[in-house]
Amino acid sequence: MNQVLLYCRAGFEKDCAAEIQQKTTDMGVYGFPRVVNHSAYVLFECYQEGDAERVVRDLPLDSLIFARQMIAITASLSELDPDDRISPILAVGEHLPKGGDLRVETPDNDEAKALLKFCRKFTVPLRQALRKKGVLLAKDNPKKPVIHVCFTAPGTCLIGYSLTTNNSPHYMGLPRMKFPADAPSRSTLKLEEAFHHFIPKQEWETRLAPGMWAVDLGASPGGWTYQLVKRSMFVHAVDNGAMDEQLMETGQVFHHAEDGFKFEPTRKNVTWLVCDMIEKPSRVAQLMGEWLIEGWAKEAIFNLKLPMSRRYEQVTENLDTLGAFLDDYNVAYEMRAKHLYHDREEITVHLRRVKRQR
Numbered sequence: 001m002n003q004v005l006l007y008c009r010a011g012f013e014k015d016c017a018a019e020i021q022q023k024t025t026d027m028g029v030y031g032f033p034r035v036v037n038h039s040a041y042v043l044f045e046c047y048q049e050g051d052a053e054r055v056v057r058d059l060p061l062d063s064l065i066f067a068r069q070m071i072a073i074t075a076s077l078s079e080l081d082p083d084d085r086i087s088p089i090l091a092v093g094e095h096l097p098k099g100g101d102l103r104v105e106t107p108d109n110d111e112a113k114a115l116l117k118f119c120r121k122f123t124v125p126l127r128q129a130l131r132k133k134g135v136l137l138a139k140d141n142p143k144k145p146v147i148h149v150c151f152t153a154p155g156t157c158l159i160g161y162s163l164t165t166n167n168s169p170h171y172m173g174l175p176r177m178k179f180p181a182d183a184p185s186r187s188t189l190k191l192e193e194a195f196h197h198f199i200p201k202q203e204w205e206t207r208l209a210p211g212m213w214a215v216d217l218g219a220s221p222g223g224w225t226y227q228l229v230k231r232s233m234f235v236h237a238v239d240n241g242a243m244d245e246q247l248m249e250t251g252q253v254f255h256h257a258e259d260g261f262k263f264e265p266t267r268k269n270v271t272w273l274v275c276d277m278i279e280k281p282s283r284v285a286q287l288m289g290e291w292l293i294e295g296w297a298k299e300a301i302f303n304l305k306l307p308m309s310r311r312y313e314q315v316t317e318n319l320d321t322l323g324a325f326l327d328d329y330n331v332a333y334e335m336r337a338k339h340l341y342h343d344r345e346e347i348t349v350h351l352r353r354v355k356r357q358r
């Protein structure tokens, strides 16, 4: 087998496929993606032996917008006997690297609910059998590859592995987050997920520190502001819409009923700019660039609305234009974009001003 399995949001398979095709070509790996609409996964077939391994090792998952997980496939099984699904999986186990963990999964599509119950039940006996055979280490080891058995139908599965240095740590590539009962809107989870995704936990103390100032453009009713307030920051919330009263009562929020495209901070003390205005992506990207160029904020997290078609191509164009704009002004930056679990028709971008390397 010489395939790479990528999980994505159902309905975004073509975008995930366009992206993996482009990124593999860039690294000199040739192949083609197999796409089934609404399957929530893409299978990329590499032409050259060993290339699937290369992709999961050398292509950073972080550099992909639409893929939630990336797995090198070593075997594919179908028509498994319901009385003994384990033996055929063990029989192909020799093609796997020694694993430190096992995830029996299914892509996050319409059939997932029904299959998940089985996956969970099947995990325990399969783990025992794989350990006995030496395919899995006797104890979980977070440094060793993760073995994935992905059921795409009741008797059909793909078997492979991901590397912990280049995978999503989450089961099915999906972070689980609890909606905080006192948050004013569900979109609060989008910013929370973005913080988890883009900011390494060990840097939270310095980069998401209490007492920092933030600006939230398109803040009403306050789901994103809530995340900042929760971290003891002070927030300029910009929106003609009303802000949640409880948030206002904290004394940490300053509401500006203004146009987010015209708002300018009066002091240069802002660390974070966040923006959830539903607007033309090119306009939002340009605005974010202006803020960084002016030095009005150090880091930004913002949404870019996805177009109806050629989503990968167009979003890449927006990001490239933003990058070129920052280059023109000699601003060194880091930029990453992801179609997060809580994103639907938009992606989330993290942009950070950095010191230029000498």
Ligand SMILES: C[S@@+](CC[C@H](N)C(=O)[O-])C[C@H]1O[C@@H](n2cnc3c(N)ncnc32)[C@H](O)[C@@H]1O
Residues within 6 Å of the ligand: 184, 185, 187, 188, 217, 218, 219, 220, 221, 222, 223, 224, 225, 238, 239, 240, 241, 258, 259, 260, 261, 276, 277, 278, 279
């Ligand atoms: C998706 S909602 C934001 C939800 C918010 N992030 C939350 O978590 O509660 C988009 C908001 O952007 C605001 N908006 C759209 N265009 C704007 C503009 N030009 N200036 C300021 N706010 C704008 C809308 O009023 C709306 O409240």
